[in-house]
Amino acid sequence: MSKVSNIMRLALLQLKGSKDKTVNVQNAVSKIEAVVKEHQPRLITLPECFNAPYGTKYFREYSETIPDGYTSQQLSNLAKKHQVYIVGGTIPELGENDAIYNTCTVWAPSGDLIAKHRKMHLFDIDVKGGIRFKESETLSAGNDFTTIDVDGHKIGIGICYDIRFEEMARLYRNEGCEMIIYPAAFNMTTGPLHWELLQRSRANDNQLFVVTTSPARDSSAEYVAYGHSMIVDPWAKIQKSAGDGEETVVADIDFSLVEQVRQQIPVFSQRRLDLYATARHGQ
Ligand SMILES: NC(=O)CCC(=O)C(=O)O
Numbered sequence: 231m232s233k234v235s236n237i238m239r240l241a242l243l244q245l246k247g248s249k250d251k252t253v254n255v256q257n258a259v260s261k262i263e264a265v266v267k268e269h270q271p272r273l274i275t276l277p278e279c280f281n282a283p284y285g286t287k288y289f290r291e292y293s294e295t296i297p298d299g300y301t302s303q304q305l306s307n308l309a310k311k312h313q314v315y316i317v318g319g320t321i322p323e324l325g326e327n328d329a330i331y332n333t334c335t336v337w338a339p340s341g342d343l344i345a346k347h348r349k350m351h352l353f354d355i356d357v358k359g360g361i362r363f364k365e366s367e368t369l370s371a372g373n374d375f376t377t378i379d380v381d382g383h384k385i386g387i388g389i390c391y392d393i394r395f396e397e398m399a400r401l402y403r404n405e406g407c408e409m410i411i412y413p414a415a416f417n418m419t420t421g422p423l424h425w426e427l428l429q430r431s432r433a434n435d436n437q438l439f440v441v442t443t444s445p446a447r448d449s450s451a452e453y454v455a456y457g458h459s460m461i462v463d464p465w466a467k468i469q470k471s472a473g474d475g476e477e478t479v480v481a482d483i484d485f486s487l488v489e490q491v492r493q494q495i496p497v498f499s500q501r502r503l504d505l506y507a508t509a510r511h512g513q
Contacts, residue, residue, distance in 0.1 A: 231382045239269065239481070240441065241269060241274045242275050244446050244476060246445070246446045251292055254280060258281075278332070283451065285453055306337050308337075320413050348373075350392055389414070393440075413442075420456075439462065
């Protein structure tokens with residue numbers, strides 16, 4: 231599709247979570263209604279696991295089929311009602327053969343599901359004295375890369391831990407993406423160390439926009455999310471970021487920055503691929 235405009239208004243909803251799925255989804259619904267009324271964004275993003283508590287013991291209980299489950303239907307209706315794109319954070323998805331996935335749905339203004347991204351890299355870490363988490367205890371990994379087209383702009387989708395894998399972001403850049411959106415929920419151990427660093431790194435390496443949307447921080451939750459949803463531009467500058475509480479971030483993305491950076495610092499045409507693809511590759 232040809233580019234309709236270089237400017238796109240985005241709204242990132244950093245939402246409070248709870249153990250009540252209906253409350254979580256209705257909170258998202260009311261925040262979407264409010265931001266549409268006040269700012270008319272073209273694209274709205276939600277956090278990772280926004281309809282459920284983030285924890286391996288909860289994923290199956292809260293899981294739903296896509297696109298006929300309760301959460302999907304709410305997002306589809308809103309996208310259609312307000313003629314917006316919704317990158318619907320993630321929800322635990324009940325998939326084929328009883329497998330559960332951490333899945334991002336993307337809804338077009340027609341109300342149609344235009345993409346479904348299953349988290350490809352499961353969050354399995356054990357930081358001594360910090361955090362141990364093992365998504366693979368209950369989740370299966372997705373195997374497919376996901377890109378969408380919004381008004382002629384190609385956007386890649388990843389989920390949280392996926393951001394640590396530079397190869398995935400590189401692949402999206404090579405496919406022509408100008409932005410990568412990661413619904414995410416970093417934590418209080420790795421968040422302060424790596425959250426901003428990873429976003430600015432992926433943006434800088436690939437000369438594109440990086441957008442993350444986190445749940446709001448709730449210090450009484452079993453998993454305490456870091457917050458600080460963020461938009462980083464292709465110069466690796468933070469365009470806008472949230473604090474740690476419930477917050478809506480609205481920003482106008484200027485996609486012409488992508489081409490500016492790529493022309494002025496043309497690393498992608500300067501790569502010495504003739505030298506990198508050696509026997510050492512992969513060691
Ligand atoms: N939900 C996640 O994938 C968390 C990733 C994370 O916190 C990290 O440090 O990576």
